[in-house]
Amino acid sequence: MPELPAAAYCTFWGRAYHGDARELLALLPANSVALVLTSPPFALHRQKAYGNVDPDQYVEWFWPFALEIHRVLRDDGSFVFDLGPAWKRGSGTRSLYQYELVLRLAKLFHVVQEFYWYNPSKLPTPAEYVTIRRTRVKDAVNTIWWLAKTDEPQADNRRVLQPYSPSMRRLLKHGYKVARRPSQHEISPHFRRDNGGAIPPNILILPNCRSNDAYFRRCRAAQLPIHPARFPPALPEFFIRFLTQPGQLVVDPFAGSNVTGYVAEMLQRQWISIELNADYVAGSRLRFVDGTARKSA
Numbered sequence: 001m002p003e004l005p006a007a008a009y010c011t012f013w014g015r016a017y018h019g020d021a022r023e024l025l026a027l028l029p030a031n032s033v034a035l036v037l038t039s040p041p042f043a044l045h046r047q048k049a050y051g052n053v054d055p056d057q058y059v060e061w062f063w064p065f066a067l068e069i070h071r072v073l074r075d076d077g078s079f080v081f082d083l084g085p086a087w088k089r090g091s092g093t094r095s096l097y098q099y100e101l102v103l104r105l106a107k108l109f110h111v112v113q114e115f116y117w118y119n120p121s122k123l124p125t126p127a128e129y130v131t132i133r134r135t136r137v138k139d140a141v142n143t144i145w146w147l148a149k150t151d152e153p154q155a156d157n158r159r160v161l162q163p164y165s166p167s168m169r170r171l172l173k174h175g176y177k178v179a180r181r182p183s184q185h186e187i188s189p190h191f192r193r194d195n196g197g198a199i200p201p202n203i204l205i206l207p208n209c210r211s212n213d214a215y216f217r218r219c220r221a222a223q224l225p226i227h228p229a230r231f232p233p234a235l236p237e238f239f240i241r242f243l244t245q246p247g248q249l250v251v252d253p254f255a256g257s258n259v260t261g262y263v264a265e266m267l268q269r270q271w272i273s274i275e276l277n278a279d280y281v282a283g284s285r286l287r288f289v290d291g292t293a294r295k296s297a
Helices: 019-023 055-070 097-106 125-132 166-174 214-221 234-243 259-266 278-285
Strands: 012-019 033-038 074-084 108-119 141-148 201-206 249-254 269-277
Touching: 012 214, 012 259, 012 278, 019 055, 019 269, 019 278, 033 055, 033 234, 055 074, 055 259, 097 141, 201 234, 214 278, 234 259, 249 259, 259 269, 269 278
Parallel strands: 012 269, 033 074, 033 249, 108 201, 249 269
Antiparallel strands: 074 141, 108 141
């Protein structure tokens, strides 16, 4: 197996690479990655600064990446990706490219579960139909797909428990009468057990409206472009905690500003990020300014 080229920068836990993910993924050992977590360029008709592919070409464009991702994943590894919707050109109706891609991926991976990321701060799109014609509502949800090589991937929802609601805390404190709900589900005495938190749903409510955090300020000071499509840190944190253990390897092949690598670093997971745009790689390095990042020799 060929060795990876020199990294753009390294930290205690990870390495960031500037290059084409198809080429760099091919250099990683098979069955070595616990989690591939990424947001590939969306299929948009209007070109974005970070690059995107026409919906009609998307499945074939993505397939070489999918083959390499499948190869590098451990047998119990997971592939999680955020893929936003697209609208048909000149129309207020949906492209089906997301579903076409997932159906193709399902021939290679197991589809474990869908998650829905609701971004309450998202701008009203598609603007033509939402704010001008007023015939659609704001599009504020992205689907995040969780795929795996087997039907029993590594996962533990106890690592992502949420605080109990006030009503649940009262129930745990004062108890309740064992009864049958109108839905015919029985509420057993075991329901009163304090498990340390509530099991989260597959809906992630995460605003993404930061415009003046440390990454922004440092990029402006260095006169580097700010990546326009960034994960809120809580999103990769949820999946890294849920699907990996400390010390395991997380890879983001479309890293952008490298939020995935930054969160993996904080959670003491090994990480590799790959980004095609050199300016975005340089800007992502500014997330690691506490002395942990260094240029590769």
